[in-house]
Amino acid sequence: MLGDQVVLRKTGSRITLRRVSNIGTWSIMDLTPRTAAENQNGGFRAVVLTVPKAQRISLTVEIRP
Numbered sequence: 001m002l003g004d005q006v007v008l009r010k011t012g013s014r015i016t017l018r019r020v021s022n023i024g025t026w027s028i029m030d031l032t033p034r035t036a037a038e039n040q041n042g043g044f045r046a047v048v049l050t051v052p053k054a055q056r057i058s059l060t061v062e063i064r065p
Contacts, residue, residue: 002026020060
């Protein structure tokens with residue numbers, strides 16, 4: 001579990017994603033495809049915010065440098 005915020009850093013820069021709403025969980029996924037024939041996206045990952053399945057939700061994420 002990553003908590004309420006995720007900090008993305010690359011070559012001296014950073015962006016902070018903060019989950020303001022009390023719903024959802026952060027996770028990090030590797031972007032390597034399932035087959036070797038596909039572009040392997042070396043070193044790339046995705047930040048994912050997963051929320052429960054529902055008819056309607058209210059979600060706020062703050063993005064700041």
